[in-house]
Amino acid sequence: MINGFDLDDFVTRTLAEDLGVGGDVTSAATIPADARFTATMNCREEIVVAGIDLAKAFFRRIDPEVTISLEIEDGAKAATGTVLMRLEGKARAMLTAERSALNTLQHLSGIATLTDRYVDAIKGTGATLLDTRKTIPGLRLLEKYAARMGGAMNHRLRLDDGLLIKDNHVAVNGSVGAAVARAKAAASGLQVQVEVDSLDQIEPALMAGAERLLLDNMAPPMLREAVRRVAGRVPLEASGGVNLETIRPIAETGVDFISVGRITQSAPAVDIGLDFSLT
Incomplete structure (x- = not known):
């Protein structure tokens, strides 16, 4: 099953x-x-x-x-x-x-x-709902299965099946570009996704070879600008502060994915x- x-x-x-x-x-x-x-x-x-x-x-x-x-x-x-x-x-x-x-x-x-x-809240927008790793320890397989039954797509199951550079990884490396470059050099065979929380991080991330961007805690106007700047070069995922009241405006900005920890966590x-x- x-x-x-x-x-x-x-x-x-x-x-x-x-x-x-x-x-x-x-x-x-x-x-x-x-x-x-x-x-x-x-x-x-x-x-x-x-x-x-x-x-x-x-x-x-x-x-x-x-x-x-x-x-x-x-x-x-x-x-x-x-x-x-x-x-x-x-x-x-x-x-x-x-x-x-x-x-x-x-x-x-x-x-x-x-x-x-x-x-249901994002129906017709073209955005896909993703779950996260915010699950009860020991129940992740079951909770992610339940999210699929509700219509979501599973994101990373474990730390070893997706390469996602987050803000702390960036801080250690000094910049988004440096973190992405180092990840690409590791030649893991995994898609390199990087979290960005400002518009000025987008081009350095893409120039270093990022294959997907996680737009973290951006309001809809900033998300729309990010979508315009990326112009379809890589998939875009929005996350942070997403609830049933905010998810529709987020989806209408044109992002490809929206990840929501609440569906498993809360x-x-x-x-x-x-x-x-x-x-």
């Missing part, structure tokens, strides 16, 4: 965190071992779904014989009240897996839902519930 992601390991670690040494002592003490539940997982607000197969995996791990019917796929929009999943199986197992399944699905669907709002979990009944 997600390249490089170990689902079995994730399920094992997440359940171990929740179960501790003694397991679900409440369900063991109050639910008969032979009791069975049917359940429906419902969204209680309008969402974009991400992580439905992960949620399924938690129930399957605790009760391999559980019957599960997925009613929706990742990336789909679901109206309030939509049934996302139907289950039938051991009552204890469902209660044990419930929180891990919901936590995962609520968090990832929250990212996908917020991402979709940003994508997305609220969506409201999804699991309703049980005895069979």
